[in-house]
Amino acid sequence: MNTHPVDAASSTDIFSSTFLLGNVGAPFAIGLAVGYFAKKMLRTALFMGGAAITLLFVAEYYDIIDITDEKLQHAASAATEAAKNSGGFLVDRLTSITSKGASGVGGFFVGFKLG
Numbered sequence: 001m002n003t004h005p006v007d008a009a010s011s012t013d014i015f016s017s018t019f020l021l022g023n024v025g026a027p028f029a030i031g032l033a034v035g036y037f038a039k040k041m042l043r044t045a046l047f048m049g050g051a052a053i054t055l056l057f058v059a060e061y062y063d064i065i066d067i068t069d070e071k072l073q074h075a076a077s078a079a080t081e082a083a084k085n086s087g088g089f090l091v092d093r094l095t096s097i098t099s100k101g102a103s104g105v106g107g108f109f110v111g112f113k114l115g
Contacts, residue, residue, distance in 0.1 A: 027097040031107025034090055038108075039115025042083065049079065 053072070059065045094104035 025103075027094070027104035028107035028110075030097060031094050031104040031109075032111035032114075033107075034094065035108035035111025035113075036115040037111075038087070038090060039112045043115075045083075 056065065056067055056072075060067050091105055091108060094108050097104045
């Protein structure tokens with residue numbers, strides 16, 4: 001016979017610190033970190049992309065290369081599509097951390113806003 005009583009209330013109490021930390025707090029913190037990092041990387045990628053485009057314009061000005069508007073717009077469209085796909089992947093992955101996924105995704109959007 002088991003002499004240790006089982007605390008059944010702590011496993012079903014949704015307001016217990018154990019439940020909240022594991023199911024709400026930790027996924028929110030993970031989402032917050034991922035969202036903050038994603039925004040910083042997006043800003044860095046936009047900075048680098050802007051620098052590259054500026055260098056292309058300077059090279060075109062000095063007749064080193066020839067850039068058409070169609071090629072430039074096609075490259076921008078491809079980069080935008082890649083950014084959308086990576087953002088969707090991150091949100092999809094964060095929703096699988098907990099059964100509902102709301103705290104991870106909420107943390108992602110808060111972190112993205114803070115970043």
